[in-house]
Amino acid sequence: MSDTDSQFLFFGGRHYFVLFVLLFLLTGLIGRALYLQIVEKEFLASQGGQRQIRIIETPAYRGAILDRLGTPLAISTPVDSVWVNPSEILQNLPALKKVTQKLSINYSHSVDTLRRKANKEFVYLKRQIEPELASQVSDGIDGVYTQREYHRYYPAGEVVGHLVGFTDIDDKGQEGLELVYDNWLKAEPGARRIIRNRKGAVIEEINQVKAAQSGKDVYSSIDMRLQYIAYRSLARAIKYHAAKSGSAVLLDARTGEVLAMVNQPSYNPNQAKKRTSGQRRNRALTDVFEPGSTIKPFTLAAAIDGGLYSPESTIDTSPGWYMVSGHPIKDFRNYGVLDLASVLRKSSNVGASRIALSMKQEALWQSFNDYGFGKPPGVAFPGESSGYFRHFTEWQKLDHAVMGFGYGLSVSITQLARAYAMIANQGRHVDVSLIRKEPEPEIENKVERHVMSAKTAKIVLEMMEQVVGPKGTAQLAAIPGYRVGGKTGTAKKSSAGGYDKDNYLSVFAGVAPISDPRLVMAVIVDEPTQNGYYGGTVAAPVFQEVMSNALRILDIAPDEISSLQAQIADKEEGA
């Protein structure tokens, strides 16, 4: 023991020296640790974070536009865009060569481009390609990345182009429903904070900065089956009559939902570059025309509803013309004394204008205003027209007279269809909708807005049936097995300085089935130049074809079976 003590004492100086050195080193270490932990902590943590923590975008896609049965009219599907960091990829040219081969783009050309943009960090190689191909290309190659994007497809193409519209490259609605419901459809990409490992793979999610919000779907009121038939039928008629343009609108008479809305010429929304503004216009909503004779049912409705006339009233139209303020109002020929139904069936201008003149200007204006003339259809569609309908205080006597047969005011074909729907809907007001409506809940004592009495509506409806009947102007609109009513119109086109001699508008608007109206359709063909120009020969057959198919597709039971039975009986006798 004493031995070691003496040794300890002997080496005392060394012992303290070593102790001192160790203590010094320890203090240094602790000091350094403290320095890093406390003074430099933030800087170091942020540097570490910058190398590992990233905020990445969570993709979200735009809602789809569907027809009333769920058939897609516009859908977004994911595509990838391949991009590179030039400074990274230029160090690995063989890899770039492989990538360009897979993407089938020119190798030497892209090397040139990338060299020019060498100071940038983000250059697209190819945009919007199949995600599968993109991941094949980018996997395992440094400096080649993909970015998720969404491409908008319109499967129905030009059949429903005007209505759906299209989006721009940034997925923003530009026209049609895409524009009207942009806020509803549009997607909000989210953001997440994540940790990456050295290879760039995500290993942990720290938190969600913003939740991704995909767009909501829009169910339009369109029925694609009917839309297609209407499109085909109208296109055929436009071609056959070598016409300039045309539109057709099919409405659900009870709800005002647009089941089909087609225009010619049309365009394919998938091919963004190949469209002119003339093709792009949704004429059914934007273009207005003087409705001509198709307005006559409303003149009669206003007169009957005002109590001035009953269905038995007669009007003397001879000698087939008369003068108002120095202008002649003419019929096709002298029809003599007509009852109201015959005024409509023979489409007498003299009769209709006499009825209009016998009403107070204010009463006529108020009725037409109630029927929606001069008021936009209210579907918030871009360029939607409210037509042209002057206030009665601005009317001259001639305006008052010609108003009775559809001149001096203008409407869009959708406005015309809406007005017919009000007659079909027992005189109730109808709102047009491009969006599928939910069935209304049954409410007792529901307040209904009538624009004419149900009785008047029924009288006018049955008068319109005669127009399609064997003595009427629209026999081509008749559908076997169904009671159909409507009115033709053949209007001269107005242009600068008066009415054109040889340019016509052929119009037909009709309702079916008469006993319990379900569907209303209005058709216009602009400037038919071949094979006739009367509304009854040009527009009525389009109505007949579309309406008969629509009645069949929608399972609406025939309401006039006797005519069918007669046909069957004929057949059996013959056999």
Added chain:
Amino acid sequence: MQKIIWVALLLAFVLGSALTVIYVKHESRVLFSELRNVQKKQDQEIIAWGRLQLQNSTLATHSNVESHARKTLKMKLPRTVQLVRLP
């Protein structure tokens, strides 16, 4: 003596909690990678769904269906005299 037991107990707790942290961290990584896989799968399914929807609407274009019905299947609309009314 009591003191020592307390210290030993706390030590055991600390050790246990440390091991649990390790285990849970590991578990979370495993689950996260599983989540990533499922998300990737979901993404692929969404892509496939879009493609199928497009394919479906292309093949089922009304003009396509109509020409197929008329030409290949030789279907036609019944004439009114061929209709039978069920009571």
